[in-house]
Amino acid sequence: MIHKRTILFTAITGVFLFLVSGIFFTITPIEQAIILQFGEYKRTIQDPGLHTKIPFIETVILFDKRVLSIDSLPEQITTTDKKRLVVDTYTRYKIVDPLLFYKRLYNEAQAQAKLSSIIGSSLKSILGKTSFDVLLSDRRSHVMEQVEKHVEESVATMGIQIVDVRIRRADLPPENSEKIFQLMRSERERIAKDLRARGQEKAREIQAEADREKTVIVAKAQKESTIIRGAGESKSAQIYADAFKTNRDFYDFYRSMQAYRTALSPENTTYVLNPKEGEFFKFLK
């Protein structure tokens, strides 16, 4: 008796809980859902909270409501100037219309595959009309916008919204790196040579300037020296003149004596003297 009651009680509780869990379901802020009745679309739920459905008859299909991402594999793309590039993009998108999404793409895995190929072809068609130089400039973001627009147009009826398509990498393929390294090397060589040459130039300039200043300084000093010497000479001439003009007669004689003394200097001269003549030897006879 008691056992039967217990079993009955448990069974009723169980059925009750089963029904409750079949009727109620929750939608979190990161989810959205569509309700199907035997496969036929009924309604879309995008508000988070507690919701109800008819148990067993209606089914809930959940979709993510957040921004989702696709990292596409690197693609080889040729630009207008015949540069081959390895381009790697990532895309953010959101499921905005779960029903359309469900119909067109079914689930995320398929959406991923489909979107990747759309992005790949958009990239090819936009970058095919772009030159490499544009990608290495501030117009790069403009290119990204174009790609995004192109992708947006292609996915317009898929129930998704493209938040962002961005080029992560746009590099030359690895086999081209050596070429770049060569260019980098020659550029560095040029810069190094240039630096050294400029150094030489500057150094020569400084030295030449120093030499010039030196010459000028010395020349100025010599000029001043000549002036000073000249002043000295004129002053001494003045002194001599002042003295000599007091007795011109004696000056003649005196000056001659001085001149003999200097002109007939004792060195390197041999005198042949006649003792019989002249005042000098007169006491030697």
Added chain:
Amino acid sequence: MTHQNDIFKTTGNPWDIPSSPEPGPEKKSSDFFENLPPVFKNGQNPKSFIMIGVALLLGGWLLSGFYQVNPDEQGIVLRFGKWTETTTEGWRYHLPYPIEQVLKPKITVTNQINIGFGSLDESLMLTGDRNIVDLSFTVQWRIQDPIEYLFNIRDIEKTIKSAAESVMRDTISQVHIDRALAEGRSDIERIVQENLQTLLNDYKAGVMITRVSLKKVDPPQQVIEDFLEVERAQSDQGRIINQAQAYHNEVLPKARGEASEIIAGARGYKEALIAHAEGEAKRFMVLAQEYEKDPKLMKKRLSNETLESIYKGAKKVVVDPKSGILPHMALPAVTQETEQKP
């Protein structure tokens, strides 16, 4: 078929749902059980036994709504999945699962993402002048808006990383390599931080980028020697200019010294000349005074003195013309000259 999100399974995700009610109340129940009046204990009344069991379960369930929010967290309370309130630090209560649940993101913690530390694919970037630079950097971020952070973006760390890499490459592709290697670093950090923040704001990621810092910015391994050569050339340039400067600094004082010497020499010459003139003048005046007294005597005296001084040091040949020994003259000067000839 349902698309169950994997979010509830991911480890480290803020959606931590306590898998079992807190053990506290259950443990207490044993004491509680022992202290019951004997009428309950005899096992003769299974109905009350069940009732007690149900009451205990219910009590435990209600108590499981208590939760603690640490100072570095915020509690985001969801009722049937819908946000109802945000709580701050302390003891809090929410209606027990499955009615309400709480998420506790750590809002003060700074997280760090490293980019370019692993593969060369990630660290080699093209610069605006078509050079390649080997670069690594870190991005620090924290949660700014917990609700946006939790509910808007799946796989947020990966999103930040991809966005950061994209923004960095975008920025580097517009910069000259020499700027990236040297003085442009802080500008690059600032621009990347700003643009990354703008991008994440567009995504409504609820994330704040607190810092972007470049760790390594080098030329690639293959050309590093050439870059070092440029550095050497730079120091060579400095050295050679310094040498020239040193020469300049040495030559000019020397020249000025030489100039002073020349001028001093001239002054000396001038003074000496004047002094000499004055001396000579004085002497002349004195002799002139003597001369006036007796000109003849004075003349004689002076001419003798002059001859004396001339003949004194010189070589002399004294010849008497009347003695007839004239013709042969071995004059010393002439002899010297012929001997010198080879």
